[in-house]
Amino acid sequence: MRNISDIIEQHLKQILTNSQGVVEIKRSELADEFQCVPSQINYVISTRFTVEKGYIVESKRGGGGYIRITKVGLDRNKSLHRTILDIIGSSLTSREAEGFIHRLLEEQVISTREALMMRAVVCSDILALPPGVRDQVRASHLSAMLVAILKG
Structure with a gap:
């Protein structure tokens, strides 16, 4: 059985699909619709609708406030390689890396097998380093793997 966060996420993604990538919602109205607290809506939006994703x-x-969510595809007019490196930057947390790998897989930039290999290389268990250094090494490793994949 799916939890309420999964259901809210799927609902918002469905609206995004039907509205060509942009949705404006009122947090309180969505909370009423799903019979949950507004902070649950905040949680879903802040963890599942990130830049990396x-x-x-x-x-x-x-009073007239809203939350606008816009789905942004990878910029294919710009070099895909450059776009990806801009998003990754010089430091990347484990959560950000996972979101980014999921996005690349979803947009069919990488295969399932490539995603599995990337996850294995950037996971915190493998990178036994201090957090700041670990995030820099993770970004460097992910960037290097993507450069190799995109050139291949």
Whole structure:
């Protein structure tokens, strides 16, 4: 059985698909619809609709406030290689790396096998280093793997 976060995520993704990649919601209305607390909506949006996963989230607070979620594809007009390296940057947490690998897989930039290998190389268990250094090494490893894959 799926949990409420999964259900809310799927609902928002369905709306995004039907509305050509942009959705504006009122947090309280969505919470009422799913009979949950508004902080549950915040949790779903902040953990499942991140830049690494291909989303831009904007919010306006106040009486007429809203949350706007925009699905952003990889910029194929720009060099895909350059776009990916810009997103990765010089440091990447384990969660960010996982989100980014999932996005590349979802957009069919990499295969399932390549995603599994990337996950194995960038996981925290393998990188037994201090956190700041670990995040830099993770970004470097992921960037190097993607450069090799995209050139191949």
